[in-house]
Amino acid sequence: MLTLGMAYTSAAQDSLLFRKISSEIMLHGTCYDNLRVLCKTVGHRISGSPAAANAVLWGEKAMKAAGADKVWLQAADVPYWYRGKESLYLKMGKDYKQVEALSLGNSEGTGGKTLELPIIMVHNYDEFKALPESDVKGKIVFFNYRFRQDFIFTFEGYGDAVKYRGGSPSVAAAKGAAAVIIRSMSTGEDDFPHTGAMHYIDSIKKIPEMALGNTTSDMLEQACMKGTVMAKMTSECHMMPALVRSYNVIGEIKGTETPERIITVGGHLDSWDVGEGAMDDGAGCVQSIEVIRAIKALGLTPKCTIRAVLFMNEENGQKGGQAYADSALAKHERHVLAMESDAGGFSPRGIGLVMSQSQKDKVLTYKHLFLPYGVYDFTREEGGSDIDPIGKKLKVPMAGLVPDTQRYFDLHHTNNDIFENVNHRELKLGAAVLAQFIWLVSEQGLD
């Protein structure tokens, strides 16, 4: 009976502590204000850019203000993709009209020259494969694949569609195409084009790729069904020849009982070079800093060492995540959990678990504690790109915050990913759930 009594007391204490963490963050959290500063004073911050360097300084300052015992920078050499000027004109009626378009990240441009060429539209790779080379050669291929709105968990729709962003230039160039236009990976009922990473196959000619928003894509689709549409594409984008020295920003609370056991919670500091990188992933950064702040503000002293990490270069290289893993490996660090928030600052719904079944089972014994915070879904195997290297190289259990996904792919990688589209309560509630989970693992372990 004593054991049962102790277990009961412990469960009640956990529940109480969860409430304390949540109330601290909902009432006094600084993550929303931090996000405002990041978005409005630094703005977007692609890896290697001067803005990314400013973001590192911002992160260091914010981490210190949160009360971390120790704050440091960890070097990572990152690629720097530069957009420059770009434009796309389509002749869908009598005259050319400029449309909203964005070159895809990592893409080569037209070298500042203008390609004036006809467009050939396909809806998917099967249609493209069926085309004879003569229909493709010297043309701009429009991959008009529609993001499937019928997937309720929008990351499934993204997973389904994203191959057209990543791979279509090499597929098209292999048949002699001169450039590619894609319908964005977008759930938006609007005209925001979405940028994002693309990758060339080295042996194939590197041709430019641009994305259109859904409204323009719909218009282009209609126009292509009526006849040949001409395009004038101009872009200066290119990958800079040299890597740039950049940094992860790390803030730490030293553990009391087992300081050698490290728990990481992070987001990524870089963004695409559009909007303000508010949801992707300013949100994850300020939430991770909030975990440190809340623990300190509540006077909690975790058994394990807790590190908040603002990773650099998630979007097009994951060099920050790799540097973090390499450093941990070199120093023989003992990591017990790595957790990431990189799916937007929306209301939390779940915690993704990438770990052994017995570790999952242990987490599930605490499931009821999370329900009052709207967190019920522990079924997804989602960690995060930045923690993936440490997860794999050091066999560290991983977790990922799973927020509501309905709005993410309206905003993601667009000029509309701005501070105003983040809700203060949703952001804070996500931070609270991160802090609760981190605290639980620190105190109760996963094994």
Added chain:
Amino acid sequence: MLTLGMAYTSAAQDSLLFRKISSEIMLHGTCYDNLRVLCKTVGHRISGSPAAANAVLWGEKAMKAAGADKVWLQAADVPYWYRGKESLYLKMGKDYKQVEALSLGNSEGTGGKTLELPIIMVHNYDEFKALPESDVKGKIVFFNYRFRQDFIFTFEGYGDAVKYRGGSPSVAAAKGAAAVIIRSMSTGEDDFPHTGAMHYIDSIKKIPEMALGNTTSDMLEQACMKGTVMAKMTSECHMMPALVRSYNVIGEIKGTETPERIITVGGHLDSWDVGEGAMDDGAGCVQSIEVIRAIKALGLTPKCTIRAVLFMNEENGQKGGQAYADSALAKHERHVLAMESDAGGFSPRGIGLVMSQSQKDKVLTYKHLFLPYGVYDFTREEGGSDIDPIGKKLKVPMAGLVPDTQRYFDLHHTNNDIFENVNHRELKLGAAVLAQFIWLVSEQGLD
């Protein structure tokens, strides 16, 4: 084994049908477009106003376009509260400055005259009770009660705070106060004042009441702590002397097997006279119409009769809900379920159940069907104001859509409750869950 096999087949068919309903609405739903038309061509539409009459015409047209077998208007005589011109100036420094303020719904104004009086601040009713009458007499009382952000389910915070909106003028007038200013029932980190219903005690003098947004409330709080703040309050608002003939809009699909059994799904058509009534409750209206449209578009033939009802006058009288119940009673209609969506067009999370335990238990056997749509919470006893009369008078089981609540009280009853703050996917997903639940009850019953 045959029974088990049949049960299995039935469960699989339910799951498939849920998917069909969801895909129909996510891919082809018209509720978002309908909401745009309602918000942008009718706009806000307080009961009794010309705009409310336009909204009735809009609703009738939209219901017909959705394919309802029969569409009709049901008369309800409603109050008409008229705002007119209003202003509030505060002297927080050397000079008077105008601030954002809204008279509360049903409130009497200053009759167009200007009250220039000192403000006395209290934080809650306990503080107010402790004040001597001499401190209150002839002054404007500022009830500076803060919406508690530490409640995760924000309706709890609303329930906690709303007594200061509804009852404070009579409380204050009983001690001789001349007017009341309140901090809005608002989670917003902004300066939007929130209107909403207030009620006088008949035997006490009816004094004016105005609401401030959080930013101005914070400033006024600071100023009151430093010394006496003067205010100039002017307003013309008043209740019109006569009721106005208005209508509920009803669209019906006739049931095939048991047409006498009626299922109602509704939202309310009236709104406050600010913003566009997008979340409150344009969303519930267009979602209810979507239920009709989706069932028709899929060629489904429900066993029971399904009615979508756009109720009039939820905000300050519930006359539409009463008329609906009275009509059902007079006609001896047999209602098996009434469901409402009036908590905003956000991602659904649950379905509130106000019914017997055995009926709840039956619903819970279908819980797993809703999980892929993010619906997991069946614990709340939430129906809706409009269905409350029929629920009570005819003892009809009630249900309420429970969406995510984080953003609702940022927007509710403000000039910021506009179409642009509704997300198309969240709105449609809510409609899908309504349609799924309605379909399930139609085909499987609750008993």
